[in-house]
Amino acid sequence: MSTPVIQVRDLRKAYGDLQAVAGVSFEVAEGEVFGMLGPNGAGKTTTVEILEGLRIRDSGEVGVLGMDPATSGREFKRLVGVQLQQVALYPRLRVHEVISLFGSFYEQQAETEELIALMGLEDRRNARIAELSGGQAQRLSVALAVVNMPRLVFLDEPSTGMDPQARRNLWDIIEGFKAKGMTVVLTTHYMEEAERLCDRVAVMDHGRIIALDSPSALVRENFAEDAIEFVSNDGLSANDLGELAAVTSAASQGSAHSIFSSDIPRTMGSLLDLAQERGAPLEGMRVRHATLEDVFLKLTGRTLRD
Amino acid sequence: MNAFLPLFRTNYRDFVRDRTALFWTIAFPVLFIGIFGIVLGRGDDGASYEVGFVVEDQSPQAATLNEVLGGFEALVLTRGDRETEIAKLADGERRAVVVVPQGFGSSISRDAPLPLQVHFDPSQQTTQQVVIPVLLRAFEVADRALTQTRPVVTAEFETLQSERLQVIDFIMPGLIAMSVMNGGVFGAIAMVSLRERRVLRRLSATPLPAWALVGADVTFRMVVVLLQTILLVMLAVLIGGVSVKVENLPALAGVAVLGGLAFVAIGFFLGAFAKTEQGFFPIAQVVTFPMLFLSGIFFPLDTMPDWIRPLVSAMPLTYLGDAMRQLMVGGAPVHSMALNLGVLTAFLVVFFSLAVRLFKYE
Known part of the structure; x- marks a missing residue:
């Protein structure tokens, strides 16, 4: 295997008393789509911005494309593509004007019209930035991240503010980047996004990576079981549910319950008995495979959107 | 790049x-x-401009000049002595001062006409563009009134920078x-x-x-x-x-x-x-x-x-x-x-x- 595109060793960064990144280590290989999954405040953005050269780390070792982003300056910035959160570009400029402006910062630049077509913004080409919908503005900001045709692109929560259809379009675009051999580092708090796009996912919480593997391996390692989900307004507690036959773990969020079972028919039987005995209603019951969301809940005790 | x-x-x-x-x-x-x-x-509404008229000569020719200039509606003539009128020009109260020098009438008879003296502030554009041309036109008219044969009314321009803005x-x-x-x-x-x-x-x-x-x-x-x-x-x-x-x-x-x-x-x-x-x-x-x-x-x-x-x-x-x-x-x-x-x-x-x-x- 060739040298990793990104190498991070024991990275730390604090803001005052808050330890935003508390000792993070990982590597990203060439051509990989690497996801960072976690709730807001988990340290994803700080980590990524250190890799982009926008923030200076307190300690640890960072190598990106064989350079130290903190000290390599413009040389480094030529080679990477960056998408940041919450950038409100020049409101009075038109889409194509902004793309050419950013293109002019680089020696190697993508064709403006090709980028517009790639992002599906053809009919918004002459629209002012202020007139774009959230999803369109987000697609433009992804377009700007690849205006220099970089080997490595960082996308920080690119699907924020998008409706489900727009999000799927964006996923196709990111898969297109991968097909062209780009390395993509992606932060998200949508587990579906991570599951669909990422070769490997680092699950972050409180400034640490608490799990790192491919999405399917993460699920497999944490859950050999399937989940039963239902809503019940009263009478059933997570403790009661944990006692049911073949249950490995149970989690409740208010009246919404999830129980993981190694033997669905047995668990289901004993659940129905318990509900009947207590007179507890069972609504919206379904059985499904475990997901990254479950992994996150199991590892941190919180959901991603907390 | x-x-x-x-x-x-x-x-x-x-x-x-x-x-x-x-x-x-x-x-x-x-x-x-x-x-x-x-x-x-400066209210350049095309109305009229204050011009000081200083007559130091008692000849009939000077009187004719007085009459002709007074007939121009664009010019409001104020008669006074040289010193006062020039002081007023410096204060910006006059656009120009025309002086008919002593001996003007007799100089015409002697066939060696003395020039009129016109004092004005050249930095004032309306004076340059409006008042001076009107004065020159008035002099032409006066010329014809005085003699049919040759020009006798000439002007000598003296510039003065008005001090007070x-x-x-x-x-x-x-x-x-x-x-x-x-x-x-x-x-x-x-x-x-x-x-x-x-x-x-x-x-x-x-x-x-x-x-x-x-x-x-x-x-x-x-x-x-x-x-x-x-x-x-x-x-x-x-x-x-x-x-x-x-x-x-x-x-x-x-x-x-x-x-x-x-x-x-x-x-x-x-x-x-x-x-x-x-x-x-x-x-x-x-x-x-x-x-x-x-x-x-x-x-x-x-x-x-x-x-x-x-x-x-x-x-x-x-x-x-x-x-x-x-x-x-x-x-x-x-x-x-x-x-x-x-x-x-x-x-x-x-x-x-x-x-x-x-x-x-x-």
Whole structure:
């Protein structure tokens, strides 16, 4: 295997008393789509911005494309593509004007019209930035991240503010980047996004990576079981549910319950008995495979959107 | 890879598509100058011009001249002695003074006509363009009335710079200095806005060097300041009837740019203390508003109480206004030009280095 595109060793960064990144280590290989999954405040953005050269780390070792982003300056910035959160570009400029402006910062630049077509913004080409919908503005900001045709692109929560259809379009675009051999580092708090796009996912919480593997391996390692989900307004507690036959773990969020079972028919039987005995209603019951969301809940005790 | 021009074009587009910015930088000063020009202007409504008529000769020829000139409706003749009338010209109360010298009548009879003496202030455009041609026409008519054969009425022009500027001459350069100040200080809002919108942060993730970003912005502001100054000087002449010293216009443009740079530097400095565009306005107002009233834009400095002088001397607009007034209309200097330019340069250097030190991408 060739040298990793990104190498991070024991990275730390604090803001005052808050330890935003508390000792993070990982590597990203060439051509990989690497996801960072976690709730807001988990340290994803700080980590990524250190890799982009926008923030200076307190300690640890960072190598990106064989350079130290903190000290390599413009040389480094030529080679990477960056998408940041919450950038409100020049409101009075038109889409194509902004793309050419950013293109002019680089020696190697993508064709403006090709980028517009790639992002599906053809009919918004002459629209002012202020007139774009959230999803369109987000697609433009992804377009700007690849205006220099970089080997490595960082996308920080690119699907924020998008409706489900727009999000799927964006996923196709990111898969297109991968097909062209780009390395993509992606932060998200949508587990579906991570599951669909990422070769490997680092699950972050409180400034640490608490799990790192491919999405399917993460699920497999944490859950050999399937989940039963239902809503019940009263009478059933997570403790009661944990006692049911073949249950490995149970989690409740208010009246919404999830129980993981190694033997669905047995668990289901004993659940129905318990509900009947207590007179507890069972609504919206379904059985499904475990997901990254479950992994996150199991590892941190919180959901991603907390 | 040269990002300077695209950035300059971006500033231009952002500016011309921003109605608020256009209003404050173009429409507002134009309105201001227009209103002052109409209210205080020299009322060139085509009516009549006061001309002093000094007759030192008792001949019938002098009487004919008196009659002919009196018949011109555009001229309001005031008869008096030479000394009084010339003093009034110096005070700006007369457009011109025509002197019929002693011996005028007899000189015509002797066939060696003495010229009339016409005193006027050449820096006043309406005098140059209207009053003198009317006088020359009047002399022609008088010529024909006196003799049919040969020209006998000739004129000798004596120029006199009127010392006292009128209110309009005083105020116009000040108003132009004011708009240079506003264009500079409030121009910094563009950078504050880019920071607030996190565009600066996004730009810092590209190889764009900071000097290109700042350079394109400052260059654009200076082009705006120059165009604004040219427009306002034209309006001051056309509406206010201000007589501008044409030979000083290149120097005036240079001073406008120097002042503009100093005020942009102050704007950048103030911008470091504002998180948002909204937050920048009050800060900029607090700094610019006192200068409007205390730096001799509307009221001459010598009318101000002594205790306020140190404050006045600390205001950059005092020096820009004085420099522009000297250059534009030949106003009496408050400070030497070297001091004015030196102080503006010092403001530029000090505030630009402070702004660079305080600059943050977010």
